[in-house]
Amino acid sequence: MLRKPIGVVLILLLLGACSKEVISHFATFEKPADFPEPVYHFASNEITEEKFELGRKLFYEPRLSRDNTISCASCHIQSSGFTQHGHDVSHGIDDRLGSRNSPPVMNLAWSPTYFWDGGVFDLDLQPIAPILNVVEMDEKLENVLNKLRAHPDYPGLFKKAFGTDEISSDRFLKALSQYMLMLVSDQSKYDSVMRKQGPSFTDDEAAGYTLFIQNCSSCHKEPLFTDYSFRNNGIGIGANNDKGRYLVTLNELDLYKFKVPSLRNLSYTSPYMHDGRFISLEAVLEQYALHVQATPNLDNALQQNGKLGISLNSTEQKQIISFLKTLNDKNFITNKRFAEP
Amino acid sequence: MKKYFLLCLAIASLTACQKDDAPTPDSNVKAALSVEFDNIVGGQNLVLNTGTYTNSFAESYSVSELRYYVSNFKLTNTSGVTYTVPQDSSYFLIVESDETKHEAELLVPQGDYSSISFTVGVDSLRSTMDLSKRTGVLDPAGDMETSMYWGWNSGYIFFKMEGISAAAPLDNSGQHKFRYHIGGFGGYSAPTINNIKTVTLDLTAGGVPKVRTGREANIHLMVDVAKVLDGNTPVSIAAHPSVMFSDFSVTIANNYSSMFRHDHTEN
Structure with missing residues (x-):
């Protein structure tokens, strides 16, 4: 008596599992819940x-x-x-x-x-x-x-x-x-911390995050870590005199401006800047703290109160780097789905 | 040339006779109208490579490449009603080296037209449209010889003229070559140069095209490419051997916007 219904249920379950598998087999593009709406059509x-x-x-x-x-x-x-x-x-x-x-x-x-x-x-x-x-x-x-x-x-x-x-x-x-x-x-430690999935920042990372919010996030806007604007970040005109955004707009106000890059996955993407002139994050932070140059269209954020650059002592620079390393997404660079077929 | 003109006159008078007998054209019915772009240099026919011409700076030059987009055709009939050719069938690439690419073939309501207007280049809307709407002459893949598309700064090259002149400096290819690649639709994310030009020509003096089913009226335009260098602003090849995406391209575009004139119509 009982056997038949169980069989039917089993068959139904199997059917359900099969059809479900077919539907969910391909994971399509999905906007992470905490990311803004994408702009692609x-x-x-x-x-x-x-x-x-x-x-x-x-x-x-x-x-x-x-x-x-x-x-x-x-x-x-x-x-x-x-x-x-x-x-x-x-x-x-x-x-x-x-x-x-x-x-x-x-x-x-x-x-x-x-x-x-x-x-x-x-x-x-x-x-x-x-x-x-x-x-x-x-x-x-x-x-x-x-x-x-x-x-x-x-x-x-x-x-x-x-x-x-x-x-x-x-x-x-x-x-x-x-x-x-x-x-x-979107699978970095930072993302897990923000999504309260378990991991938490170390003291250095937490201190770095606070400093980051205060000093960096106006251009490197969370959660994509860029506002997609074009800015002259004061690294000085490159050897090849690359005029950056100006080449596209022919507007003098765009001379030597380049797109603000995202800061995700920095540990895998050295060297840094549009011409790759810095090979370490330490050099990048030191650049912002000590070596910002007054070139045409230098961003306002880098010349506050008559002073060039961002005030960061060496401990603060290290803390920011600790935080930046939480933006590494190991899953992204090892995901077989993205690898050569 | 003279013979040709007489022949045209003869044809024109013949069709004029026909019209007297014909009923009023039905504007609900569309018929063929072609617009021929006959590239010349001053008083001479343009002959690629072998023809030599001289600009107002006494610089002698030859032309090896000439191609440009014409688009967004509009025709106004003798009653003042304007017909806009549907955009999807209103883009043409005129290529001097290819005789099959000297005309824009249009389909317009039957009627008599007193003026024509078109864009030299590709409008900004189409320049930013989804790729599926950019087929045919607008395909960024273009043809194999020369691209009319800038990949690094998304947009079409509206007008391309290249040639040889002793006034141009020796370039990396070992030639004294001048190169004018003019584009710029106004910018997408930031305003930039806009070299889209609209040309409007009166057709009454040169002959009103009478568009009727069963025949193809042809508007014959003379396109004087000497104006590229000797338009509103004379351009020296020595001073400007290469003009591409730069502020000076506006001068070249202003110059070439005056190179079109209506010569005659074949009905």
């Missing part, structure tokens, strides 16, 4: 598993470059927080040198502009720049599409993702966007 590029996986394959695809040697991942390495760790400026095709440090591919759904100078305003348009750049991939977009069309796998993968095997700029770039959008870093 998901409505015109809804994340799907097939498009994400195609985008990931394309991110690791050297055919994007003229001689099939350089992929996106050449300068954006997962274990380095998706930067080119150890290089002041990025190394591209034929070992040509760029003029800026590769920024991390991380939390891009919240970024209103891309690149240190903000010259690109839509993530879908971003990959065009490194592909065309003669010191990065030195290739033509049409050529890339032709190489993918001729490849044994890609037409099928585009069909799986988009319904037909047509390989267009739109599809190619949107698939790449899907992968990059999924690169969300």
Whole structure:
């Protein structure tokens, strides 16, 4: 008597489990509850598993470059927080040198502009720049599409993702966007502390956090640790006289301004600044405390009360660094989901 | 040239006769209208590479590359009613080296048109639209020869003219080359240069196009690229061998906005 209903229940449970597994198999983009609303236009590029996986394959695809040697991942390495760790400026095709440090591919759904100078305003348009750049991939977009069309796998993968095997700029770039959008870093110790998930700051980290709020957070705004503005932070004009944001706006008031970078994953992304001139966080903190230079358009926050820089003694600098290290997200740099397929 | 003109006159008078017998055109029916961009230099036809021309600074030059976007066509008929060509079919890239790319092919209501207006370049709205709305000539992949798109500072190159002149300094490629790549739609996240130009031309003096089903009226425009250097502000190649995304690009854009004139219409 009892046997039958149990069997039915079991079958129902199994069915439920199966259908549930199918639904939850692919974890799509999800805004962390304590993050602001993303700015990317998901409505015109809804994340799907097939498009994400195609985008990931394309991110690791050297055919994007003229001689099939350089992929996106050449300068954006997962274990380095998706930067080119150890290089002041990025190394591209034929070992040509760029003029800026590769920024991390991380939390891009919240970024209103891309690149240190903000010259690109839509993530879908971003990959065009490194592909065309003669010191990065030195290739033509049409050529890339032709190489993918001729490849044994890609037409099928585009069909799986988009319904037909047509390989267009739109599809190619949107698939790449899907992968990059999924690169969300929000699993640092800082995040766990803020979410009251158990861990707590050490005394140094807590002191550093307080100092950070007082001295740094107006530009490095929580929880993304940037306000995405462009500022001259007083590191002095670089050897190559990179004019930064000015190149995009031609506005004198933007001379020598660069985008405020996020501070997440700093332990994996050395060196620092737009030209990678500082190799340690100690050097960065010392720069802000002691060496800020009065160059055109120096940010107001760095010249308060007639004094250049931020008043921080060496203990305070160390405490801030302790706090900054709580922004490392080990899960982000080891997550197999983001690795080369 | 003269022969051609006479032929046009003959055709014009023929169609004029036809019109007398024809009923009033139905503006609810659309018909073909083409706009030809005939690139010239002063009083000469533009011949790529081999033609040599001289600007007002007595600098001699040849042209190796000429291409520009024309878009957002509007036509006003003789009753003063303006028809705006639907945006999705209103973008054209004129390419001097490709004879199949000298015309904008439009579909407009039947009628007689007294003026035409178009944008030289790509409007800011389209410049910032989702990629799925940027196909055909607006595809950033462009063609293989030369890109009309800036990747590092998102936006289209509206006008590109390159050539050789002894007045230009020797460049890395070993040539005395001048390069004018003009763009700038006004900026997305911050205001910047806006080189979008709107050109409006009267069509009554050169011949009103009569758009009717079953034939294709052709508005023949002369595009005098000498104006790029000798427009409102004379430009010396020696002083400005390379103009791309810079404040001076505004001068070049102002110059080329005056290079279009209506020559005649074939009905």
